[in-house]
Every structure is written in structure tokens, then in C-alpha cells.
Amino acid sequence: YDTLFRGQGGEAPLNPLTSKRRTNMELNDYQSRRVMLDEGYAEAAWHSDIGSRDTQEDSLRISEHHLTLLATVCDGMGGFDAGEVASRTAIGYLHDRFEETPYSDCRFFKNVLEGMDAAVYDLKDAGGRRLGTGTTVASVMLSGRRLYYLSVGDSRVYLLRSGELVQTTRDHNYGEELLDLLAQERITQAQFEAEALDYDGLTSYIGMGGVALSDCNEEPVILRDGDVLLVTSDGLYNAVPIETITQALSESTAVEATKALLRELAAHPFDPRDNTSFIVIRYHKRPNARSLS
Numbered sequence: 001y002d003t004l005f006r007g008q009g010g011e012a013p014l015n016p017l018t019s020k021r022r023t024n025m026e027l028n029d030y031q032s033r034r035v036m037l038d039e040g041y042a043e044a045a046w047h048s049d050i051g052s053r054d055t056q057e058d059s060l061r062i063s064e065h066h067l068t069l070l071a072t073v074c075d076g077m078g079g080f081d082a083g084e085v086a087s088r089t090a091i092g093y094l095h096d097r098f099e100e101t102p103y104s105d106c107r108f109f110k111n112v113l114e115g116m117d118a119a120v121y122d123l124k125d126a127g128g129r130r131l132g133t134g135t136t137v138a139s140v141m142l143s144g145r146r147l148y149y150l151s152v153g154d155s156r157v158y159l160l161r162s163g164e165l166v167q168t169t170r171d172h173n174y175g176e177e178l179l180d181l182l183a184q185e186r187i188t189q190a191q192f193e194a195e196a197l198d199y200d201g202l203t204s205y206i207g208m209g210g211v212a213l214s215d216c217n218e219e220p221v222i223l224r225d226g227d228v229l230l231v232t233s234d235g236l237y238n239a240v241p242i243e244t245i246t247q248a249l250s251e252s253t254a255v256e257a258t259k260a261l262l263r264e265l266a267a268h269p270f271d272p273r274d275n276t277s278f279i280v281i282r283y284h285k286r287p288n289a290r291s292l293s
Contacts, residue, residue: 030258033062034067037143040225040285042069045258051235057083057135058090058233058277068104069142070095071279075155075233077205078133086120086135090206093119094139104143109150109216118206134207138169138231143286146220147229151204153211156237158245159221160228165246168221172204172213215275225285228257235276240264254282 032045044166050056057076062069074091076083093116101108116137123131136153149157151169159166170176178195181187187195204213228249237245248260257280265276 005151010018015071022220029262030255032255032258035062035064035142036067037069037142038067040283042142042144042283043254044071044279044281045254046071046277046279047258047262048277049275051275053273053275055084055145057087058275059084059087059135059285060277060279062090062279063095063098066104067144070098070139070282071138071142071229071231072139072171073155073231073233073277073279073282074135074137074206075153075235075275076135077202078131082123082131083131083135085123085131085212086133086207089120089123090116090135090137094137104130105143105146105220106216106218108141109139109148113150113152113211113214113216117206117208117211121209123207134202134205136202136233137206138233140229140231140281142223142281143174143220143284146282147223148217148220149215151215152211153202154200155231155233158230158232160227160230160246160249161224163246163250165242165249167182168217169215172202173204174198174201177203188221216240223283223285225283227283228254229283230280231281232278233274233276235274236261236265236278238274239268239276241268244268249280254280257282 030045030047035042040043044062044116046060048058048060059074062071072091072094076087078086097112125131136155138155138157139150140157141148149168151157154171154173156167157169159168178192204211230249244264248264249257251257251260
């Protein structure tokens, strides 16, 4: 099973659907899938919409291969069609290699990172000029109960366990660098506030011609029954408070959690509302599955 989901409603293998400008949120605007894993199964639900933007630069894709799940969100940038092409190129490169790789751990992400970056960096327009575009990527791989993740940019991976929501990835933006400098007392509060206007500027992304920063866990996170994962672009967490996202993800199924997030998006208008794409995954352990340390 392999789904590329972009824009308003619908799915298509590799070929994106045309997205219409939308300002109203529909609570049934999601899709879902159960994926069998080696020691249980994952229920996944996902949503992607253009928001109030003129173009959809997010791409979202879910693939299953040999009882392993790969789920990815990319948030393109560059304006016009460039961001759309960048996110589609990156997600296509990643998932196409997933179906060929012998690895179901962090080696897969490490092996494809350079090629994915080069594929976006080398994109050209009709006149042969580089597009100069880029994209974030946030991706999770579930192999049995083992979770591996990759992040470049400011798209995020969250883990909800026992009511506590943890961001497993770090934002690669200027704001995080400023916070580090402030914590190390290398800049003053006044200097931080003066530079904070550029807080969201990315310091690493796919397509920069050599990825500067990336998050990828070498040691797996061992999932527990009922753990919930959220893979999302910044359109969600910029519009909905984290406490509210936590409450939504606490719903009993991935579908109900997705519906709750859609209700919250509708209740928290953000103008202009960004492209918003997210995947909710709830892990279910098989009752007799062996214990992992």
C-alpha cells in the first residue's frame, strides 16, 4: 500500500491532485489505513489542505513494505510551484528508496539523506536554471515496535505516551540557535529580542546542497501499546496550541484524534492559514508479542 496525499481530499500514487483554495474545514476531510506490523499493527489517519494559500506546497505520503511502515510530511518553500515541486521530489525520493532498501532502521535514513538533498538541489526550471527551492522533511519508520525518525527543518515528530506529549525532533531554525546562545549567555535578552524577527528562518532544509542539521535516532524508541505519533508540518502547531493538540491526540483512535484536530483547526482561525498536513499513528501491540528492552 502506498499513498501520496496532497491538497483537498483524495489520493493518488505519485501524481498529485489539484488543490483548491479553501478556508472552511470539513471534519470528514481525512483518510485512514490500518497497517500490519511484525508485532502488532498501526492505525493511521491523515489530513492535508491548502488553507488560505494560493498553492499547496506540502506533500504527505505513507508506504508499507515488508511489515514496516514509513510515513512522511514535507513542507516545500520557494513560492509559486517551486515549493510544490521540492516537497514532491523529496518525498518521492525517500519513499521510492524505502521499497528498495534492505534496512529497517536509522541506516535507511542516513543512506538516503544526501541523495534526497541533491535531488531537490538539482531541480531546474524550463530554462535550465536552478529553482533554488527547498523543503522540510519529517518522517517516521515503524519496524515492529521499533520507531526511527528523521527530521530536517521545522516539520515535527511528536510522541504521546501516558498523556504526555513529547517533541522528539528539534526545529532547525534561527530561533533555536538564538535560544541556545541565550542559554549559554553568549547574547543578552535585548539582543535575542532584536534578532527574534527572523526566528522562523530555517538553518537546515532539504535542497540546500549539503544538509547542515538533521535529527535521526540511532537507538530505536520502543513503542508501547497505545502510543500515538504525530508527524506534522508547521501549519498545525502554529495554529493550534500544543496543549490542545495533546488533548486531541488522546482520543481513543487515530481517526477520532484526526477529527478532533480538524475541529480545533476550525476553532482556531489563523489568517492567512498556512498549508496544513499531518499524520496521526496509534500503535497497537499484539497481546503475545515478546518484550523488548
